[in-house]
Amino acid sequence: MNQNNNDTLNKEGELYVKLGNLMRKKRTEDGRKTVETILNLNIPTAEKVQKITDFDATSHIGSNLYLLRKKSFSGEAAAENDKTALSDIDENTSIDNEKIINDTLASKGIFTPVIVKENRKKIQKFPKRRSYLFFLVSEFFRIIKFTCNSSVLRYKYFLPDIKLSRNIERFFSENIKKTADELAQVMHYISETGWMTLEKFEYNLLMEFRALCEKISAITGEPSRGGESGMLIRIRRVEKYFLVCHYRENYPEKILSLVEKTLKGNSRYSLKIKEIKDMIAFLLYTQPDNLSLQAIIVAFNIIESRTYLVLDDLINRNRGEIISNFEFNAHTDVAENIKEAIHKNIDNLNCKLDEKRRILKIKFFMKLNESGGYDFSILNSAAAGIITEDLIPVMPNVALFGYAMIKCYLVLFEELLLKPVTFSDHEPALLFDGDFFQAEHVELQNIFNRMEKLSKQNNCLQITSERLDQHLKNKLTIVNRTKLEIETIQDIDRFSSLMYNVGHRLSVIYMNKNIAPDTNNDAVVTADHANKPGNELPFIVNKIVSQHIFSGKSVAEAIYLLISISYMAAYYFRNQKICLLLDNIVKIKKEIDDIMAQLKRLADPLHYEKIEQIKSNSEKEN
Structure with missing residues (x-):
């Protein structure tokens, strides 16, 4: 010692x-x-x-x-x-x-903002500026064909040259800027709400398009030099944002579908979705007359390089991923909302894991049959040595079975929890302090006395498990019930509640104790230390001498058995607490999976991995 x-x-x-x-x-x-x-x-x-x-x-x-x-x-x-x-x-x-x-x-396959930022530095190709001779021999007539099919460039044969069309600056201000201004408002709304339904990559791709719209609005609203050189400065500031939206060939189509997905169901924008998609297409795609932002960007690079180009010639698509799927690229106020949503989901997860723990702690003591259902044969076995008749035939009638069960339970309760227990290798001794289960014993005795009195009044009363369940859930009106039936069900309900409470008290003690087989202790369990972890159950390895179901069992095995009988009977007699818990296990598991899916979508991978680890550790404790 x-x-x-x-x-x-x-x-x-x-x-x-x-x-x-x-x-x-x-x-x-x-x-x-x-x-x-x-x-x-x-x-x-x-x-x-x-x-x-x-x-x-x-x-x-x-x-x-x-x-x-x-x-x-x-x-x-x-x-x-x-x-x-x-x-x-x-x-x-x-x-x-x-x-x-x-x-x-x-x-x-997870790309942080650091990696994305590094990759993005080199996505833009800058075509080499060709000599004037090369331009005349190889490129001039190809470019002429391009200018004939568009209104973006103009050319001249005498001293061959190409320039930006005179109406481009007005077109940019009156069409592209106006479209970008309207879309910026839509994208602002998406930036505030899109994170609620979108994945991180999807949201961040839309935020890149939002950045393009805002950059266009800001540039065309600031004072700058006029003419081709002034326009070139403006286009250069927009160009990289535009190329990001075209880095993958399917990005423009993704932007269109994600905007539709986010706005669908919103009363403010749902009727304007087609109009909004048309505006997005106007900014991102070439137009039939080739007057578009894409055509202007390509035209500027043609002028700069003296080379015929298409959009693909301006994008280096082999730089790795340039849209982060690590976290939402949101402004501070939106990021706070996301953080708050994560905290709420974690709180909900903790609640659901607590519920699952409570259920699994109960199921630990529940006996299952081969098909995975609950095996109530243990309740019949509990009657061995107490009631000579086989209880299985009367089990469908909860009125008769309830009276028989309380009679058995009272004997087992008193033998293990109240009276000195007889051992094969030790003198009789108490396991629990005399007052520990006194209140439950008094209530159990009162219920037994009432049920015994009711059984003498009418031993033909038939109450099925389904009818009992309907009574307890208040699905039957008063006129559908007799006084005897009501009183019987009230006592069965009290009995099932008492068994659940006794099972719960014993399970806490059982779970908290160190019941290693090489230890023993002869101190009775008292209210002061019943719930303290690490205290040993008394006589845990000693074998019990009994005429009932505890015969030959160790104290630990006998307490486990009584907990099992308590919980199985409480469930059989439709105690609403244990039924609600056990019947909800599938629902709770699904809710936990749904919360984890939300956390995976909202939290960055490092934090999600930590949450997943905590969840896993919590489940291992069971």
Whole structure:
């Protein structure tokens, strides 16, 4: 016993050393507050150490995420994100970690803003400017053919040359700018709501198109030089945004379908979807008369390079992915909404995992048949040595079976929980303090007395399990019930509730105790330490001598058996608490899967991986 005490003290001492080291660790202000909250919780030291360790692991991921984001922002966005900078980041270590994270994620098909930003630097091709002689011999007549089919360029034969058409600047201002202005409003709405339904890649692709619209609006609204040189400066500022929207050949079509998907069902825009799609097509595609943004961009590059070109000649499509699927590229206020949605989903996940845990803890004690249904034969076995008749024939009539079952249960309850238990290798002893189950015993005895009295009034009363369920769910009116039936069902309901409560109390004790076969303890369970983890059940390895179902069982096995009988009977007699839990397991599993799908869509992969790990650990605990 002294050796056990010394081992316990040594383990406790090690935990306090670990806790002290964790408390001295440098953290942000928010991190310190979180750790203080954990320290103030009324939980064992080991759990505090584990919770702080888990929090630090999450914070480490957060630090790396901060660096990933910091490198992908500039200007105002960088200033906003710098406000939340983590002061305790080791830059050299974190940069190495960032590269590892980037490479690992990229190998899994996930592209961070850092990788995307790097890839995007070289997507634009700049065709070499040809000599005037080469232009005359090889390109001039090809370009003439292009100008004949469009209104973008004009040419002259005397001193051969090509220039931008005179009406292009007006066309740009009156048509392209006007279209971009209208679409910018639509894309602003999508930026605020699209994250609720779209995947990260889909949302970010639309945000690239939004950036194109806003860039066009901003450029045509600022003072600049007129003429071809002024127009060239404007086009150069728009050009890269336009090329991003054409980086993959299917991007324009994706933009059209995603806008339709996002706006469908919205009262403000649903009737204008076709008009909006036509405007998007006007900005992104060539038009029949070739007067379009695409034609203008290609025309400028033709003038610059003195070479006949098409759009594909301006895009380097082998630079890797340029649209991030790592996180939503949203403005600060929208990002906060996304973060809030993630937190709400995590809260919902915790609630559903708690429900699932409660159900699985009950199912641990439930006996199943070969087909996976509940096997109620244990209730018939429980009557061995108490009732001589076979109970299986009367089981369909819950009125008769309920009376027989409470009679059996009362005997087993008193034998194991109230009276000294007889052992094969130990003198009789109590397992539980005399007052521990006293209240339940009094109620159980009262229910038995009432049911015995009712059974003498009418032993022919027929109540099926289905009718009992209808009664308990208040689906039958008063006129459909007799007084005897109502009173009988009320007592069956009380009995089933009592069995559920006893089963629950015993299961908490059973789960909390250390029931390793090489340990034993002779201290009775009291209310003071019943729910404390680590306390041993008394006489757990001793074999019980009994004329009933507990015969030859160890104390641990007998308590497990009584819990099983309690839960199985409570479910059979349609106790609403246990029925609601057990009947909802499929629904809860689906809800958990749906929440995880939402979190996978909303959270970045690093945070989702952590959430998935926490969920997995939670399920392993069961």
